[in-house]
Amino acid sequence: MTTVDLPLLPLGRGIDRGSERGVECPGDLPAASDPSLVARALAAKQALGERVFVLGHHYQRDEVIQFADVTGDSFKLARDAAARPDAEFIVFCGVHFMAESADILTGPEQQVILPDLAAGCSMADMARLPQVEAAWRALGEAGVQDLVVPVTYMNSSADIKAFCGRNGGVVCTSSNAEVALEWAFAQHGPDTKVIFFPDQHLGRNTAVLQMGYSLDDCVLWNPHLPGGGLTADQLRAAKVILWKGHCSVHGRFTPEVVDELRATIPGVQVLVHPECRHDVVLKADLVGSTEFIIKTIEAAPAGSSWAIGTELNLVQRLAKAHPDKQITFLDKDVCYCSTMNRIDLPHLVWALESLVDGAVVNRIEVDPETERDALVALTRMLDLPGKSHKD
Numbered sequence: 001m002t003t004v005d006l007p008l009l010p011l012g013r014g015i016d017r018g019s020e021r022g023v024e025c026p027g028d029l030p031a032a033s034d035p036s037l038v039a040r041a042l043a044a045k046q047a048l049g050e051r052v053f054v055l056g057h058h059y060q061r062d063e064v065i066q067f068a069d070v071t072g073d074s075f076k077l078a079r080d081a082a083a084r085p086d087a088e089f090i091v092f093c094g095v096h097f098m099a100e101s102a103d104i105l106t107g108p109e110q111q112v113i114l115p116d117l118a119a120g121c122s123m124a125d126m127a128r129l130p131q132v133e134a135a136w137r138a139l140g141e142a143g144v145q146d147l148v149v150p151v152t153y154m155n156s157s158a159d160i161k162a163f164c165g166r167n168g169g170v171v172c173t174s175s176n177a178e179v180a181l182e183w184a185f186a187q188h189g190p191d192t193k194v195i196f197f198p199d200q201h202l203g204r205n206t207a208v209l210q211m212g213y214s215l216d217d218c219v220l221w222n223p224h225l226p227g228g229g230l231t232a233d234q235l236r237a238a239k240v241i242l243w244k245g246h247c248s249v250h251g252r253f254t255p256e257v258v259d260e261l262r263a264t265i266p267g268v269q270v271l272v273h274p275e276c277r278h279d280v281v282l283k284a285d286l287v288g289s290t291e292f293i294i295k296t297i298e299a300a301p302a303g304s305s306w307a308i309g310t311e312l313n314l315v316q317r318l319a320k321a322h323p324d325k326q327i328t329f330l331d332k333d334v335c336y337c338s339t340m341n342r343i344d345l346p347h348l349v350w351a352l353e354s355l356v357d358g359a360v361v362n363r364i365e366v367d368p369e370t371e372r373d374a375l376v377a378l379t380r381m382l383d384l385p386g387k388s389h390k391d
């Protein structure tokens with residue numbers, strides 16, 4: 001077994017098209033201090049009219065979100081894009097894997113644009129295709145590959161989704177991970193195993209807290225260790241093989257801060273995303289996707305107190321929209337998603353004005369073979385029965 005070298009590539013420098021990490025932003029960006037940026041964005045959107053559809057992920061900055069035609073999580077936005085076949089240009093204010101999914105789910109004539117190519121996702125970057133293929137070979141050497149169903153979180157690159165499509169697997173979101181895992185475990189009878197990419201926490205929280213597997217049923221595959229750091233016997237005994245990846249934002253929340261907030265805010269309810277660590281989720285009152293978090297706060301009674309463990313832009317927006325509720329961020333430090341925040345108003349203005357001038361910049365285009373196989377795994381997800389109660 002060999003490990004794959006991953007030389008560090010600072011964001012925005014050099015080219016690494018095989019990864020979520022970006023490339024340099026070409027062209028002249030307007031200065032962030034330009035006081036006419038809002039007016040320029042409005043004018044460019046107006047000039048493009050129905051030809052452009054702007055998607056804004058919940059974790060985007062306010063300065064960008066104000067220009068979104070729809071907001072949502074990554075899966076909702078990809079579906080929203082697919083529902084607008086007349087839009088020539090889809091400007092995706094989010095990160096690279098989301099723009100890839102939108103490209104896969106939209107028509108071939110539609111062009112998906114990511115205003116800053118350096119807007120990648122550190123979690124998606126933690127599972128690279130050569131690493132995943134090495135793990136798959138190890139499962140073969142352990143004699144269990146035929147029993148393993150690969151499941152990948154939406155937050156993964158298109159080639160990992162395609163790998164799952166080629167190998168009988170499925171994509172899931174934080175809303176439907178339980179349903180997707182139930183489907184996966186039904187594929188090869190009682191001996192079925194699942195390998196879950198790239199977020200160990202979503203995989204563990206779903207398998208243990210929602211499906212009743214024990215922590216001992218789960219093993220952790222470390223792509224940087226020979227054989228994933230596991231023996232063939234451990235692979236044979238496991239039910240769930242978790243990929244050692246995590247979200248650099250949600251991975252920051254700790255059980256100690258939950259305890260501190262409970263001690264200082266009487267009656268506070270702790271609401272976290274399932275990408276949080278297992279020991280944090282265990283201490284929370286409610287766990288669910290960003291859409292679930294938003295709906296929960298919208299439905300909460302006036303005067304209620306909440307500590308929310310998800311990206312700070314969203315928590316701040318919720319606090320602003322619900323001044324009748326006490327909303328606290330579940331971390332002492334500022335905790336934005338740095339790659340999401342690469343999409344700022346200058347990049348959005350530059351992308352829109354380029355379109356007005358007839359130039360498509362920063363197009364995200366998944367190659368046809370990858371698109372075909374990724375679509376198999378995405379379609380399996382779309383065909384799953386029902387949805388989780390935490391949608």
Ligand code: SF4
Nearest residue numbers: 121122123247249337
């Ligand atoms: S919040 Fe986490 S999972 Fe989402 S884009 Fe940022 S690093 Fe990736």
